Amino acid sequence: MNKPFLHRQINSKAGKPPQESAGKVFARLLGYVTRYVGQILLVILLLLVGTALNLLIPYFLGEGLNNLSSSLNLKLLLHTVILMTIAAIGSWAALFLQGLIIAKVLQRALYNLRRDLFEHIQSLSINFFDRQPIGELMSSVTNDAEVIATFFRGNLNMLLSESINLIFIVIAMFWLNWRLAITAMLISPLFMALLGFISRVSGPIFDNLQQNIGELNGLMEETVSGEKVVIAYGQQLEAVYNFQQISFAAMEAGIKARFIALLSRPVTLVLTNLDVALVALVGGLLVLNNQADVGIVATFLQYTRQFAIPITSVANSLDSLLASISSAERVFAILDEKPAIVDKPNAFPMPPIQGHVVFKDVDFSYVQGRPILKQNSFEALPGQKIGLCGPTGAGKSTIINLITRYYDIDKGDIIIDGHSIYDVQQDSLRRQIGIVLQEPFLFSDTVMNNLRYARLDATDEECITAAKQANAHEFILRLPNSYNTVLTERGGNLSQGQRQLLTIARMMVANPRMVILDEATSNVDTRTEERIQQALNRLMQGRTSFVIAHRLSTIRDADRILVIKAGEIIETGTHEELMAQHEFYYDLYMSQFKGKVAAIA
Ligand SMILES: Nc1ncnc2c1ncn2[C@@H]1O[C@H](COP(=O)(O)OP(=O)(O)OP(=O)(O)O)[C@@H](O)[C@H]1O
Numbered sequence: 001m002n003k004p005f006l007h008r009q010i011n012s013k014a015g016k017p018p019q020e021s022a023g024k025v026f027a028r029l030l031g032y033v034t035r036y037v038g039q040i041l042l043v044i045l046l047l048l049v050g051t052a053l054n055l056l057i058p059y060f061l062g063e064g065l066n067n068l069s070s071s072l073n074l075k076l077l078l079h080t081v082i083l084m085t086i087a088a089i090g091s092w093a094a095l096f097l098q099g100l101i102i103a104k105v106l107q108r109a110l111y112n113l114r115r116d117l118f119e120h121i122q123s124l125s126i127n128f129f130d131r132q133p134i135g136e137l138m139s140s141v142t143n144d145a146e147v148i149a150t151f152f153r154g155n156l157n158m159l160l161s162e163s164i165n166l167i168f169i170v171i172a173m174f175w176l177n178w179r180l181a182i183t184a185m186l187i188s189p190l191f192m193a194l195l196g197f198i199s200r201v202s203g204p205i206f207d208n209l210q211q212n213i214g215e216l217n218g219l220m221e222e223t224v225s226g227e228k229v230v231i232a233y234g235q236q237l238e239a240v241y242n243f244q245q246i247s248f249a250a251m252e253a254g255i256k257a258r259f260i261a262l263l264s265r266p267v268t269l270v271l272t273n274l275d276v277a278l279v280a281l282v283g284g285l286l287v288l289n290n291q292a293d294v295g296i297v298a299t300f301l302q303y304t305r306q307f308a309i310p311i312t313s314v315a316n317s318l319d320s321l322l323a324s325i326s327s328a329e330r331v332f333a334i335l336d337e338k339p340a341i342v343d344k345p346n347a348f349p350m351p352p353i354q355g356h357v358v359f360k361d362v363d364f365s366y367v368q369g370r371p372i373l374k375q376n377s378f379e380a381l382p383g384q385k386i387g388l389c390g391p392t393g394a395g396k397s398t399i400i401n402l403i404t405r406y407y408d409i410d411k412g413d414i415i416i417d418g419h420s421i422y423d424v425q426q427d428s429l430r431r432q433i434g435i436v437l438q439e440p441f442l443f444s445d446t447v448m449n450n451l452r453y454a455r456l457d458a459t460d461e462e463c464i465t466a467a468k469q470a471n472a473h474e475f476i477l478r479l480p481n482s483y484n485t486v487l488t489e490r491g492g493n494l495s496q497g498q499r500q501l502l503t504i505a506r507m508m509v510a511n512p513r514m515v516i517l518d519e520a521t522s523n524v525d526t527r528t529e530e531r532i533q534q535a536l537n538r539l540m541q542g543r544t545s546f547v548i549a550h551r552l553s554t555i556r557d558a559d560r561i562l563v564i565k566a567g568e569i570i571e572t573g574t575h576e577e578l579m580a581q582h583e584f585y586y587d588l589y590m591s592q593f594k595g596k597v598a599a600i601a
Pocket of ligand 1: 130366372390391392393394395396397398399
């Protein structure tokens with residue numbers, strides 16, 4: 001029986017860049033090159049010299065032919081050959097040098113583009129990452145940047161030199177014989193119309209192709225990082241099917257886009273030959289009418305071929321040009337993204353936090369018009385442990401996200417030690433708040449470097465002391481290379497509890513003034529939980545801490561518990577006070593307690 005497939009809903013709108021005109025995008029891309037004005041001017045100068053010398057070769061040839069046709073003078077012939085050789089060597093040297101300089105400029109331009117993109121992504125606020133599929137984002141930094149790189153390396157220099165070549169040829173042609181010049185150029189509107197038509201038709205298909213590649217990378221990233229779930233549910237075939245779907249769409253778009261772009265090659269070839277034939281015909285007639293000599297016509301036949309070269313080159317690199325424009329559009333769409341959370345112009349660094357936190361009538365929504373928190377107010381005194389509990393989706397993590405200013409609120413204020421967090425520099429605030437997330441995240445690096453990530457100037461001894469305080473030292477010593485053991489991605493070669501202990505140790509290295517713990521003890525056995533709890537208690541000592549707990553036992557000793565339901569704080573007090581109230585918290589606690597008793601029984 002055929003296995004039914006769960007069709008993946010592709011979020012094709014995500015990451016879709018706003019449509020800017022191709023010309024504007026190209027000009028912006030060029031801006032990365034033109035900022036090296038000095039080098040570019042030198043490159044243009046060298047190109048002018050190289051091209052002029054190159055164009056002198058057919059001219060010398062024509063002159064030589066004219067001289068030869070009047071008298072066979074060996075001296076003159078030698079003179080012509082020497083001039084042609086000097087022009088050829090000079091042209092080669094100038095073009096070689098410009099090639100060296102432009103290669104350097106293009107590499108710098110690329111480096112700047114990639115750096116800008118990565119730096120900009122680092123500057124964006126969390127809400128951007130909520131909207132943007134991570135895989136597609138990664139595709140922009142890698143694939144789109146590579147498409148642009150290929151164009152920069154392969155085609156941009158060519159376009160520059162060919163444009164200069166074109167200008168020179170046109171000047172030279174008009175200088176030599178305006179009738180033949182006009183004849184040679186008669187065909188150019190046809191060339192232009194053809195290139196215009198091809199870019200109009202295949203441009204959107206290239207956009208589609210780059211979009212498909214982005215989706216493909218997104219799917220790849222998501223599937224591989226969720227491979228354990230894919231295997232657990234036996235959905236490998238499904239994953240392959242989804243991959244094939246997008247891959248097939250990318251292939252079809254690729255074939256279509258490249259086919260149309262490549263069509264330009266044979267057509268430009270035919271047009272060039274037609275042009276040469278036309279010049280030969282008109283040239284022959286002019287010679288017969290004594291309006292031109294044979295040498296000039298020979299020179300023109302060469303020029304006509306050279307005249308078509310820049311246009312043919314543009315046509316040949318059209319696919320690369322169009323692909324790079326649609327990649328650049330995606331990259332610029334990210335670069336144009338404004339960080340949602342911005343420091344006020346007069347924001348000041350947050351002084352060392354003592355831990356007095358006040359929520360004052362806070363309203364908040366992730367999406368406009370869909371309120372999540374309503375009129376939330378509470379106070380935490382320095383050194384207090386505040387527990388947050390409530391049903392799933394109630395808004396516990398949201399409150400925590402607001403303390404660190406991951407998102408801005410709609411109404412009200414959040415005040416720490418008398419300073420509104422909207423008046424201080426966000427970095428200086430976050431640096432003082434440590435967070436232990438439910439899902440610990442570690443980097444593919446050594447244990448020591450993972451610990452030092454929290455504070456780059458921490459010494460090895462400080463990291464080891466933190467690991468000891470976090471009850472992580474013993475298991476680290478048992479790792480194959482102890483503190484120098486390289487963790488696999490996200491710490492995949494450690495157990496859940498060990499990862500949790502490492503993230504606690506990492507936070508101890510940071511030595512934050514305030515602590516946030518998001519269900520840090522779930523999914524581990526009782527003994528590990530005890531070790532984690534002990535480490536967390538050390539971490540919380542003397543620091544204001546916020547603890548999100550599903551198992552209420554972890555916050556029984558809290559100085560104050562906030563019970564959250566549907567975005568509102570419905571009860572607050574100590575465990576004893578809340579139990580005495582016999583309301584929501586009481587029910588919640590009793591249901592968990594009964595559950596535990598039943599499990600033991
Ligand atoms: N990034 C987001 N964008 C839009 N809505 C969100 C976002 N994060 C959370 N929400 C919504 O906000 C509400 C509160 O979510 P929150 O994560 O704060 O709940 P919670 O109490 O921490 O739940 P849990 O105990 O399950 O972790 C939920 O309805 C959720 O769907």
